[in-house]
Amino acid sequence: MEEIFSDTEKQLLKQQEELAEFIKTGEAELMRNKELYLxxxxxxEGVAIVRGRISDLNSNTEEVFDR
Known part of the structure; x- marks a missing residue:
């Protein structure tokens, strides 16, 4: 009977280790994905700012030539 408990405990500990590693790997991947997303x-946002400034410059240039 003790052998059954011992084997079961070993299997559960191994499974726990594997799951902990899986979680650790998943968290690291999630952090990389978050960084890439940001x-x-x-x-x-940079593209939007540059686009807006170019649009402003074009508008100002047209106003100068319209005078």
Whole structure:
């Protein structure tokens, strides 16, 4: 009977280790994905700012030539 408990405990400990490693790997991957998401979001904001400034410059240039 003790052998059954011992084997079961070993199997459960091994499974616990594997799951802990799986979680650790998943959390690391999630952090990398979050960082990439934030970088892409920042790049999109940069594009929007540059686009707006170019539009403003074009509008100001047209006003100067319209005078």
């Amino acid at each position: 970088k892409v979001t920042g790049a999109l």
